[in-house]
Amino acid sequence: DIQMTQSPSSLSASVGDRVTITCRASQNIRSHLNWYHQKPGKAPNVLIYAASSLQSGVPSRFSGSGSGTDFTLTITSLQPEDSATYFCQQSYDLPYTFGQGTKLEIK
Amino acid sequence: EVQLVESGGGLAQPGGSLRLSCAASGFTISNYWMHWVRQVPGKGLVWVSRIKSDGSSTAYADSVKGRFTISRDNAKNTLYLQMNSLTAEDTAVYFCARDPDYLGYSDFDCWGQGTLVTVSS
Numbered sequence: 001d002i003q004m005t006q007s008p009s010s011l012s013a014s015v016g017d018r019v020t021i022t023c024r025a026s027q028n029i030r031s032h033l034n035w036y037h038q039k040p041g042k043a044p045n046v047l048i049y050a051a052s053s054l055q056s057g058v059p060s061r062f063s064g065s066g067s068g069t070d071f072t073l074t075i076t077s078l079q080p081e082d083s084a085t086y087f088c089q090q091s092y093d094l095p096y097t098f099g100q101g102t103k104l105e106i107k
Numbered sequence: 108e109v110q111l112v113e114s115g116g117g118l119a120q121p122g123g124s125l126r127l128s129c130a131a132s133g134f135t136i137s138n139y140w141m142h143w144v145r146q147v148p149g150k151g152l153v154w155v156s157r158i159k160s161d162g163s164s165t166a167y168a169d170s171v172k173g174r175f176t177i178s179r180d181n182a183k184n185t186l187y188l189q190m191n192s193l194t195a196e197d198t199a200v201y202f203c204a205r206d207p208d209y210l211g212y213s214d215f216d217c218w219g220q221g222t223l224v225t226v227s228s
Contacts, residue, residue: 034214036152043202043218044152050212087152091213095168096142098152 002026002090006099014107017078021102023071023088032092035064035073037084038101044087048073080106109133109217111203116222119193123226129186129203129219137161137181140206142215143188145199145224155201156188160208170196193226200224 003026013019023033031051036044046055048064051071061076075082083106088099115127129141143155156177157166165177176189186203200223204215 032212036215038152043220044215045218046214046216049209049214049216055214055216089152089214094154094157094166096154096157096213098154100151 001095002029002093002097004088004090004097004099006086006088006102008102009100010103010105012105012107013078015078015080018074018076019078019104020075021073021086021088021104023066023073023099025069025071025090025092028068029090029092031067032090033064033066033071034089034091035062036087036089037082038087039084047086075104078106082106111205111217111219113201113203113219113222116201116224118225118227119190120228121194121226123193124189124191125193125224127188127190127201127203127222127224129188131184131186131205134205134217135181136179136184136186136205140208140213141177141179141186142204142206143177143186144202144204144215144218145197146202146221147199153199157206158186190224193224195226198224198226 005024033051035048038044052064086102110132112130142157158177174192178187200221202221203219205217
């Protein structure tokens with residue numbers, strides 16, 4: 001199975017900050033990388049698909065980059081509603097695997 | 108409104124069975140690959156199973172292979188997960204998710220609200 005490792009596991013930032021979350025795959029997954037966020041008690045929502053494509057309806061302050069094994073989710077101008085847990089997911093090969101999550105707290 | 112609604116969760120005995128359903132509205136599931144994902148509350152997401160849009164191909168996580176069966180009834184616009192030989196390790200919230208498989212790229216662009224499965228005596 002492809003292992004997905006996210007960092008950091010948690011972070012705290014202020015409204016208006018720029019934050020970056022990284023995800024590393026244990027093997028080359030080309031651009032088959034998705035980012036989701038999940039709020040407590042809710043289902044995940046896709047933010048970025050295919051490493052860098054913004055899902056329809058997602059604010060443009062979210063962006064993704066990377067290919068191969070190293071990927072980044074960037075949130076510019078952090079908003080209070082961005083408080084959530086963020087997960088990366090590889091969809092290159094079954095079983096599709098997720099990172100362990102990054103819990104983002106807004107100060 | 109595009110929506111997925113799971114049902115069928117609850118308490119099951121070890122060794123028992125449950126059948127989860129995922130009813131779609133606002134779109135036709137026959138156009139999509141569909142998945143089940145589970146999550147122990149407070150923990151990470153684990154992919155469970157996938158079925159091709161026409162039902163001709165399925166795949167499972169090793170942890171459920173031989174015990175769980177994914178199926179779909181496109182006429183009823185509903186996805187199913189038959190879970191047999193349940194163990195305590197199957198306790199989780201189960202989500203169904205839609206996969207547009209756009210240009211060979213898979214992502215889960217619509218999720219249900221989840222249904223809790225608890226396996227305990």
